[in-house]
Amino acid sequence: MSGLIEFFADPGNWSGSTGIPVRIGYHLLYSLIALGLALVIAVPLGIYVGHTGRGEAVVAGMANALRALPTLGLLIVVVMLAAPLFSSSLVFTAPAILVLVLLAIPSILTGTYTGIQTADRSAVDAATGLGYTPMQVLTRVQLPCALPLMISGVRGAMLQIVSTATVAAYVSLNGLGRYIIDGRANNDFGQMAAGAALVAVVALVLELAFLLAGRLTISPGLRRSERRVKVPASAAPAT
Amino acid sequence: MNLTWLSSNLSWILELTLAHLWLTLIPTVVGLALALPLGWWAHQVPRLYGLIVGTSGLFYTIPSLAFFVLLPGVIGTRILDPINVVIALTIYTLALMVRVVADGLAAVPRETVEAAEAMGYRAFQRFTRVQLPVAVPVILAGLRVAVVSNISIVTMAAIIGVQQLGSLFTQGYSLGLMTPILTGIILCLLIAVVLDLLILGLSRTLTPWRPAAVRSGKGVLA
Amino acid sequence: MIVFDQVSKTYPDGTVAVDNLSLEAPQGEITVLVGPSGCGKTTSMRMINRLIDPTSGSITMDGEDTSGIDKVELRRRIGYVIQNAGLFPHRTVLDNVGALPRLLGTKKSQARERAMELLELVGLHESLANRYPWQLSGGQQQRVGVARALATDPPFLLMDEPFSAVDPIVRAQLQQEFLRLQERIGKTIVLVTHDIDEALILGDQIAVLRQGGHLAQVASPEVLLRDPADAFVANFVGRSRGYRSLGFTGADEHTPILQTASAVLGDAAQTLRFRPDGWLVALDAQRRPIGWAHRDEVGAALQDSAINHAGSTASLGAPLRDFLDAALSSPNGDGIVTDAEGALLGVVTTDDVVAAIRRAKGAAAAARAAS
Missing domain, CATH: 3.40.50.300 (P-loop containing nucleotide triphosphate hydrolases)
Structure with a gap:
């Protein structure tokens, strides 16, 4: 514990390219890039699956298989295979981010399509009968109703990304995980604990940010039913 | 596949596999054992549901690698002791299963519980003889998710030097060899499939009263 | 359309x-x-x-x-x-x-x-x-x-x-x-x-x-x-x-509405006038019927406890079904009839309701034969 306090008390750890602000910055930057890419892929796909019911079994199977696949092994395999394909500055970053995206997709996908599927069927029928176009039904009824499950899916994805980005320091990704890896290499337990504490704080802050975002964007009309709609197991938070 | 590496490291791989099994199974069993009474409590006292499920959710938020490193500072163990991994995974399992148990108990038909109450079952008897058996499918479905996740999470501990199948990944990376890494991944998946099927089989054995069509659900990994 | x-x-x-x-x-x-x-x-x-x-x-x-x-x-x-x-x-x-x-x-x-x-x-x-x-x-x-x-x-x-x-x-x-x-x-x-x-x-x-x-x-x-x-x-x-x-079908104009003995809730026993069969219609302050009361049940004053609530009422102009129900549900065979505001008009006998139904059936049959 004393090593931990020492680490935070040292002004040298608060500046420069290995300082805490820079590392937090990188950690968040890579996480957000990965989340953004995952959203771009998973949300439209989830809308398609939820709307048509096609490919549901494939998606559920993929989500489960990815849960069993050890992330550390996956990271190392992808880096070893893909590193030769990238120019020097991206040699570790790009493959690591690829894995982050891959791991984030199932959670967002599942949240989106189950959200759309569990949107009140009679409300959808009523909207159609009243003359909403299929696009209007989607944007004005289904998506707002799917929002609680979607946000919960994105939250799970974000935590998975932040967690995996920490591990990815092992394959040289910049970020808070570096303190844990470098500390371990130098038997500097204070640095390790400091890195772990920072990662935990970042994860908790992001969790709170998502809770807040949910409060602001989910209609109060849907909030009561949040607890009754069981989040499917495959959308369970990842670690 | 590099067969020379494989054959010369066979006993080490077996050792790692056994260690991996223990590191996965102990937290899963202990976590479930703790989750049963806690989940029952959360179900009995609705005001506690939010508190218990919310708190356990917060533990789930902490990334596993950070959890392994932080635990020694909190409970005073040595930083590289495997016990940290066991405790962290127990907490993850508990966090997941408390909610599953509470929700599973809530899904038992109210009439069934009331019938038992009217027949004179005491609260504990109702729990062990009526509620729990009926909630078995839900609880074991949750346990399948927990055990499969645990197998993957355990591998992270290789980074801080705890020996198990994840050590094959770090070994392969430092040697630049694909064989150990692939061996590790395949063994992890194999353990996951076997444990998943075992729990599925247990669930079917414990619930002979369910319609066959319902019981023949696919494995988590299928 | x-x-x-x-x-x-x-x-x-x-x-x-x-x-x-x-x-x-x-x-x-x-x-x-x-x-x-x-x-x-x-x-x-x-x-x-x-x-x-x-x-x-x-x-x-x-x-x-x-x-x-x-x-x-x-x-x-x-x-x-x-x-x-x-x-x-x-x-x-x-x-x-x-x-x-x-x-x-x-x-x-x-x-x-x-x-x-x-x-x-x-x-x-x-x-x-x-x-x-x-x-x-x-x-x-x-x-x-x-x-x-x-x-x-x-x-x-x-x-x-x-x-x-x-x-x-x-x-x-x-x-x-x-x-x-x-x-x-x-x-x-x-x-x-x-x-x-x-x-x-x-x-x-x-x-x-x-x-x-x-x-x-x-x-x-x-x-x-x-x-x-x-x-x-x-x-x-x-x-x-x-x-x-x-x-x-409504009751026709040939259906007689008869006067009946009535009293307002709370009236003293000595002021009450009963019908020959011993019944009267109990009313509230707005003269709306509450039910029937029998001489043998009434004590010092007309109390709610003495009232038989079984009978339904039919308002004038209501369908025959309401008239028949009022008559059939009455303890003495006479159905209570009210005006549109619900105030007591009189009573109609079971026999008169049945006669009205018979006339209505005949009229309907004649109309069908004519068309």
């Missing part, structure tokens, strides 16, 4: 949902489609706004073939109310009602103003306007559903089991309110129900369908009860058809 012309719906697996249906839903009236489950009543209704497309035949609205109208355009001309209301869970009551006008470009303030009027029209207090659907009772949700369907003032209204999901007391109340509402708005309505009693209460015209989508009979409620087309319809309409058909 909505016209079905030889409309059929066959699914790819060969199931015939609707078989060669020809039917007219007259302007400004309520047409009820009723029948057991699997009779194709909902399918028939959903073909009107083309949620389902017919396999053959045509449906016209005011002479225009609906298959030539864009689906979305068509649906916006037709209000739609479904079981459980199907409200948008993420919108407030006010925004549910104003949703479609907003979609069509009405300004928010205008849409809300109109929504407020509609809430009042369907009998919802303005304090509910900012609630979310889950905060409403089933009956309130259903009223919001009706208000939403009327938001763009469409000439047609489709209603699919609109009152089935609420308890019997609320259902009866909603039905009566709906009839009063229809008197004001005069829409052309097609309503689907499985409940023949609801059909008899609401329908200007009732179409009875049987399994396989066959039309068994189209008729007014009165004709359906008096003259069912076949054994299926008779069976579906149910027991006590004769008694229920009395609900459509």
